[in-house]
Amino acid sequence: MNELKLTDKEWKGFLIGNLFDVKIGKSIDGNKVNREQGYYAYITRKEQNNGLDGFIDYDEAYLNTDYPVITIGNETAEPFVQNYPFFTGTKVNILKAKQTLSREVLSFIVSSLKQHKSKYSYSFTINSTRLRKQVVMLPVNGKNAPDWQFMEDFIKQKEQKQIDEITDYYASQAFSLMIDTGNLKGTNWKEFFISDYFDFIRGNQSNMAKCQTGKIPLVSAKKVDNGYKDFIEYNGKSLFSSHIITLNNDGDGGVGMAYYQPAECALDTHVTALLPKLELSKFTMLFIACSITNQRDKFSHGYSINNNRLKFQKIMLPVNKDNLPDWQLMADFMQKIEQDKIKTVLAYYNSTKNERGGVTRLADNVKWQTFVIEDICEIYSGVRLIKQDMQEGIIPFIGASDSHNGVTAFVANSNASLDKNVLGVNYNGSVVESFYHPYECLFSDDVKRLKIKDCSVGKHAYLFLKMAILQQKSKYQYGYKFNAKRMAKQKILLPVNSDNSPNWAFMENYMKQIELEKIQVILKYYQ
Structure with a gap:
């Protein structure tokens, strides 16, 4: 489907009262209900969390069983779509469509209603009478009627884009946490000195202001864009070969970040090149770069990385039966990550680690x-x-x-x-x-x-x-x-x-494992 744009449609104003039946909630004394132990959603005038103000048990004669509907608080004028049965009070308006409309269409109308929020206040509330007379702008079809199908398709497209962004973000988080905590199915892990497998050379571009624009990547201590600051002409200073890892020595927010560099590049003096001592594949180098980056919390602008500190820096890597780094496993994992990040983190996640008493179960065995x-x-x-x-x-x-x-x-x-x-x-x-x-x-x-x-x-x-x-x-x-x-x-x-x-190390690992478990639930939900 081509991307739907609001500017592609004609728009027209419609009275809320012509589209919806408007009523108020029933009288419930919010001070006399337990909002922490109930079953049904309790919707109030809150401006966040979809108006949710807890879950209550109450006389089901007061329960709103028509859904999906729109709710909007009198004083706050913040509209939300409710997709489940709920309780609410007399300070909340309930808008039930006069014809069957999907949740997505109601969400579109909510966006339009929000454009009028600023005109209402505690002294001029959006009561049911004013709400019926409120005009909302909606896209129309060839018959000048609301184009419900366009609204539904637009919201679905927007939601899918958000889901894709969320799952990609969480898959990246899970990927880093799985490497950081050694949580890959069927693997054992061990600490290794970075210096066992890499030589270190500091960057040499000390005056970047004098660099001329060209085609050579200039890597600086940035926290984004693979460290690329610019592209420059050759200026006589030694370049660094392709197939290396660059490590940010300092920088505000970028210190400790490591990147794989697939092309010949120039490095500024705030970056160190890590040159492999043995033949490693691109995907293995990507894995190692991620493992190094996971150590970045210990460094800061006031505690930068130098060659002496780097010489004693350790990283966790998966090992083979000989207790040596399992380069092939790292390469295979990263190759699959590149093909489908979400499926890979779900497939490699070691769920049995916690079922049989992993890190999230260790709290009872730890001294406090x-x-x-x-x-x-x-x-x-x-x-x-x-x-x-x-x-x-x-x-x-x-x-x-x-x-x-x-x-x-x-x-x-x-x-x-x-x-x-x-x-x-x-x-x-x-x-x-x-x-x-x-x-x-x-x-x-x-x-x-x-x-x-x-x-x-x-x-x-x-x-x-x-x-x-x-x-x-x-x-x-x-x-x-x-x-x-x-x-x-x-x-x-x-x-x-x-x-x-x-024992900060235990606490950090414990919380990382909790976070990883939660992310896995989110990714499975959207698969």
Whole structure:
């Protein structure tokens, strides 16, 4: 099917009241229902999560069994499509189509309804009377009637594109995690020094500003585009042969990234070339590059890679019966990844590892110990920034929220709270809720920043720490805030090494395995 475009259609305005029967929900006292242990969806005026505000059990005479329908909150004017039976209250409008319309068509109409959201507010609500008179613009067919088929096909096409992007992203994540955790079916793994199999040569392009545009790839310490910065003319400096791995020594966000280079190239001085000491295939080199990249969390702009550190750097590789690197297995795996990434990660995933007591079952066998948060983390405060002073921009602003990873706005402001690679913990608002932020963002004064003192740990250690802190959530509330003093003295349980220090390596591997399991479920669902 050719790509459908909205600009290819004629459009016309239609009254909601001519397309839908509009009614309100039934009277349910939200303060008297348990939203955590019920069966049916409870839809309220929330602007996120499809309006879902928990699951409840209630008198089924109040249950809405007509679906799919559109719901839209009076004050928030945020429309959603509901595909299952649900309960809702009198502050939510329910739009039931006067003719049978698919979920996809309703989703298209929701997009059109959202264009009118800004005209409604708490003082001018989108009640059922106003909603019936609301005009929405829709594409029309040759008879000037709504083109339902086009709307359905457009949404299906858009959703399929999103599914393809999501599954490709998660397949890439699973692929990296499977290599990082040694989770390939039928394999044993072992540590090896990179220096056992590669020689190291530092790049030599020290003045890239003087390079002339040409056809030779110039590799820099970028985190995208295989490290390519530009294409240059030969300038007399030695070039590097094809079939090597390049490794970013430093750089903001790119340090530790490794790339396979299939063509002759020039390297800047922030990049090291890894030249194989033995004959390795392209696909084996791709596997090794991924394994090296998986170590990048231990490096940063302030802790860069040099040849001395690289000489002692180890990577995990699958081994053969002689306990040597299984180059052929690596090549076969990468070749299949190139052909069909999703099918390959599903086929190679070692699901029995967890069924027979793998890493995700080891928590019961690990020694645990109590730690005071201030002993393992630095604690920093956020900075007050009121809504009136916010400048619209692209920097995430982290508020005391329990959703959207804590992001409540995007701003152009700057202040002392600008930070990344930290755990943001709410001491106010949604108390104790916490989110990991690998990207630069600003923090509200209602959010504390926790930075693990061991600078070698990364994302997955922070995710484990998050879960450990969340176990204390029940003792704090709006009237008993998780302030800096209480946070510093709060005790949490963590796995430990033989010397009773936090076993960050176990925690990271544990969370990687959990993430990998979840990704496998997603990929199987969409297959």
